[in-house]
Amino acid sequence: DAKTTQPPSMDCAEGRAANLPCNHSTISGNEYVYWYRQIHSQGPQYIIHGLKNNETNEMASLIITEDRKSSTLILPHATLRDTAVYYCIVKVGGGSNYKLTFGKGTLLTVNP
Amino acid sequence: EAQVTQNPRYLITVTGKKLTVTCSQNMNHEYMSWYRQDPGLGLRQIYYSMNVEVTDKGDVPEGYKVSRKEKRNFPLILESPSPNQTSLYFCASSLSHLLGETQYFGPGTRLLVL
Numbered sequence: 001d002a003k004t005t006q007p008p009s010m011d012c013a014e015g016r017a018a019n020l021p022c023n024h025s026t027i028s029g030n031e032y033v034y035w036y037r038q039i040h041s042q043g044p045q046y047i048i049h050g051l052k053n054n055e056t057n058e059m060a061s062l063i064i065t066e067d068r069k070s071s072t073l074i075l076p077h078a079t080l081r082d083t084a085v086y087y088c089i090v091k092v093g094g095g096s097n098y099k100l101t102f103g104k105g106t107l108l109t110v111n112p
Numbered sequence: 113e114a115q116v117t118q119n120p121r122y123l124i125t126v127t128g129k130k131l132t133v134t135c136s137q138n139m140n141h142e143y144m145s146w147y148r149q150d151p152g153l154g155l156r157q158i159y160y161s162m163n164v165e166v167t168d169k170g171d172v173p174e175g176y177k178v179s180r181k182e183k184r185n186f187p188l189i190l191e192s193p194s195p196n197q198t199s200l201y202f203c204a205s206s207l208s209h210l211l212g213e214t215q216y217f218g219p220g221t222r223l224l225v226l
Contacts (some may be wrong), residue, residue, distance in 0.1 A: 001187050018169055032211070032213070034213055035166030035213070041200065041203075041220065041222075042219060043116070043202050043218050043220050044202070044204075044215075044217045045156070045217065046214050046215060046216065049211070049213070049214060089213070093211045093213060094210075094211065095169055095213065096162070096166070097160055097162075097170075098145070098156075098160075098206055098213050099145070099157045099160065099170060099171075099210030099213065100155070100157075100199065100204075100215065101154075102154045102155045103154065104154070110208060
């Protein structure tokens with residue numbers, strides 16, 4: 001699985017968009033980008049994933065650069081409840097074990 | 113409501129006293145997995161199951177057992193707990209064969225072994 005690099009922490013004002021970057025310069029053609037978050041000591045929560053195209057769901061948008069070497073998770077209107085550690089995971093889909101490898105992630109703090 | 117449940121949520125026990133942490137999902141998922149989370153070490157996979165009666169070791173299986181007799185349940189068994197198994201445990205499940213990385217996690221079980 002390709003290595004990912006995320007900033008250790010970011011701040012965002014409540015109501016503003018939060019843009020969380022992730023670098024994955026060694027990503028291969030069949031690897032997906034997944035985003036999860038973990039609110040303090042709760043179970044990780046799946047947010048979104050993508051392969052090449054930008055994706056949007058009710059929680060967030062995922063922008064993947066054309067060369068796929070980096071991506072950005074966008075929370076369009078951050079709330080205090082979005083304060084969490086956000087993990088970017090790059091992995092080939094499927095296979096014999098869907099094990100997720102969580103790195104250190106980015107601690108997003110949403111301020112009032 | 114679609115969910116993964118774990119019981120108990122909190123447990124204090126003593127060394128050597130067998131315990132079981134239950135995990136149940138109501139989404140008819142085939143894949144289930146157990147992780148433990150420790151400060152500075154992140155989440156590490158203990159065991160996983162691709163389907164009923166199919167289980168395999170993850171990265172840190174020592175001291176743990178699992179079983180998958182029914183699709184919905186995947187209990188984690190500590191036959192003889194030791195203090196180094198004090199941790200936060202998460203169960204996860206997934207439906208898709210193709211993208212099983214889209215996983216639902218339980219709320220966690222915090223275990224303290226004295």
